[in-house]
Amino acid sequence: MSRFIAFASGKGGVGRTALTFNMGVAMSLFGEEVVMLDTDLVMANMDVITGLLNPEVTLHDVLIREKSIDDCVYEINQGVRVVPTGIHFETLKHINPNYISWNKIMNEVSDYGNVFLMDLPAGINSNIFEGLPEETELILVTNSTMASVADALKIRILFNELNIDIVGFVLNMWYDDKFLLSPTEIESILEVPLLGIVPYDREMERAMAMGRSIVELNPSSPTSNAVMQLAADMLGKPYRPIEPDKEGILRKLKKFVGI
Ligand SMILES: Nc1ncnc2c1ncn2[C@@H]1O[C@H](COP(=O)(O)OP(=O)(O)O)[C@@H](O)[C@H]1O
Ligand SMILES: [Mg+2]
DSSP: HHHHHHHEEHHHHHHSSHHHHHHHHHHHHHHEEEEEEEEEEESOOHHTTTOOSOOSSEEEEEEETTSOOOGGOOOOOOGOOOEEOOOHHHHHHOOOOOGGGGGHHHHGGGGOOSSSEEOOSSSOOOOHHHHHHHHHHEEEOOOOOOHHHHHHHHHHHHHHHHTOEEEEEEEEEEOOOSOOOHHHHHHHHHHHOEEEEEEEEEHHHHHHHTTHHHHHHHHSSHHHHHHHHHHHHHHHOOOOOOOHHOOOOOHHHHHHOOO
16 A cells, blocks of 8 residues: 655754655665655756756646656656756746645555655645645654744644644654753644654765765664664564674774774
8 A cells, every 4th residue: 555755844944855865765765665855846856856957847747738747757866756847937926836736646646656655735725735645644844943833833733723733743853952952842742743853964964965865875874773663663563773884993093094
C-alpha cells in the first residue's frame, strides 16, 4: 500500500525542504521506492537542493498541459525520484492555483513508487490541502523559536478546521538554549506528538550546497542518525544509530604522529 507523507510548516526557512529530501534518501536506504514532490509552485527549491539544476520539464509544464507527469519524474541519488517545480515566473502567470487537480497529479505519479513525500508550500494554502489524498500523513516542521512555533500553531488550527489529521511534528535545527522553547513546551503548545528532533548542524548547509543528503555524506552524525531514526519509526523498522569510527580516527592520528 502506498504512503503519502506531507511536510508542512507555518514559516519558511525552518528546513522543510531539507527534511523532505533527507527523509526521502533515508527511506530509500530502508528499501522504499520514494518519490518526492515539490508542491510549492512559487518558491520551489527542491530542484536546487536535490542537485537537479534547471530540469527541462517541471510540474509547471504539466500544469499548463504541455507535458505529462511522466516527463518530469527524475531519478537522483539512491534511486530516489523527484518531481520538481519550475522557477520561471512567466509560466506561473498561466497557472491558476485554484484549478489545480492535485488528486489527478497524485494519481498519475502513483506508478513511480510506494512512498510519496510532499514538500508543501509554507503557510496557508488550502487548495493544496484539499487536494491531498485522503490517507495523507501530515507532519509539521518547526524550529524552537517563538515565531516558528506560533506559525506552526496557526497552521495546526487550520488543519483542524479542514478536518485534516496531523501525525505529529518534527523539531528541526534544534540546539539547547534557554531562550528557545523546549521540545516539551512545543509539544504542549501544538498539542500533537513530537516525532523527532533533528539537531542544528552546519554540515546540513554544506550537504545542501552540494545537492547531497546529510544521510549519505555524514551517516554517523547526530543529524543523520536523527533523520534515519525518524524514517525507521515512520516505517516501523528497527534502526541502530551509526557510531563515529573512533578507531579509524585514532589509527590516523597514530600514523600522523608516527607511533
Ligand atoms: N538541521 C539543520 N541544521 C542546520 N541547517 C539546516 C538544518 N535544516 C535545514 N537547514 C538549512 O536551513 C536553510 C533553510 O532550509 P530549507 O529546507 O530551504 O527551508 P524551508 O524549505 O523550510 O524554507 C537551508 O539553508 C538549509 O541548509
Ligand atoms: Mg523549501
